Amino acid sequence: MTDKFIFRFVAGITIFVIAVVIVLNRHLIPGPATPPAFTPYLPLLNAILNGTCSVLLLVSLYFIKNGNIAMHKRINILTFCLSSLFLVSYILFHYLMRNDTLYGDANADGILSSDEKTLAGGLRTLYLTILIPHIILAAGVLPLILLSFYRGLQMQVEKHKKLVRWTFPLWLFVTVSGVVVYLMIKPYYHF
Structure with missing residues (x-):
């Protein structure tokens, strides 16, 4: 495969994934009227997958720093697979859920005390300070992950x-x- 083909393939996957996420986050494709019972567990699954990938990335770094290329490669393949599973789960959750969750929203009773409103407002700024770069970099790192993965598997x-x-x-x-x-x-x- 030529580099030109690989770049086009990676660009195509990246554009497709970003488009799907945008369409689902904007609710342009309606999900089911009643989400399946497992739907509320998907955010926890996503967090577990992300946390596991964080640890695996550090383990992968350890192995390559110590010259163990075989383990480095195995760990990266596992991390790539878990990240792919995360992406599927993330997309599935946003397809199934019709309601957006906003940081600082009222509790289930619809009531926030004034102390809760003040705390939520301050923490909301911190939340958005983390969320916005997370979203931008998640989209931006996808082609880098795909290209890095390809180059590594090809031993380039x-x-x-x-x-x-x-x-x-x-x-x-x-x-x-x-x-x-x-x-x-x-x-x-x-x-």
């Missing part, structure tokens, strides 16, 4: 190293911030 070591200098910290930020975003928004889920 120098090209892989150049890409991973950017891919690793961005991917790690996205996986860690994904867990933080989940923990911060979890109290406002009402399903």
Whole structure:
């Protein structure tokens, strides 16, 4: 396969995934009237997958720093698979759920005390400060992950190293911030 083909393939996948996420987040494709019973568990699953990927990325770094290429490759394949599973679960959740969850929304009774409103307002700023770069970098790191993965599997070591200098910290930020975003928004889920 030529580099031109690989770049086009990666661009196509990236554009497709971003388009699907935007369409689902804007509710342009209606999900079922009543989501399946497992739907509320998907955000927790996503956080677990993100957390696991965070740990695996660090383990992968450990192995490559110690010259164990075989384990580095195995861990990265596992991380890639779990990240792919995360993406499927994330898309499924946004397809199935019709209601958006907003940070600082009222509790299930629809009531917030003045102290809760003040605390939620301050923490909402922190939440958005984490969420916005998380979203932007999640979209931006996808092609880097795909290209890094391809270069690594092809043992194109120098090209892989150049890409991973950017891919690793961005991917790690996205996986860690994904867990933080989940923990911060979890109290406002009402399903």
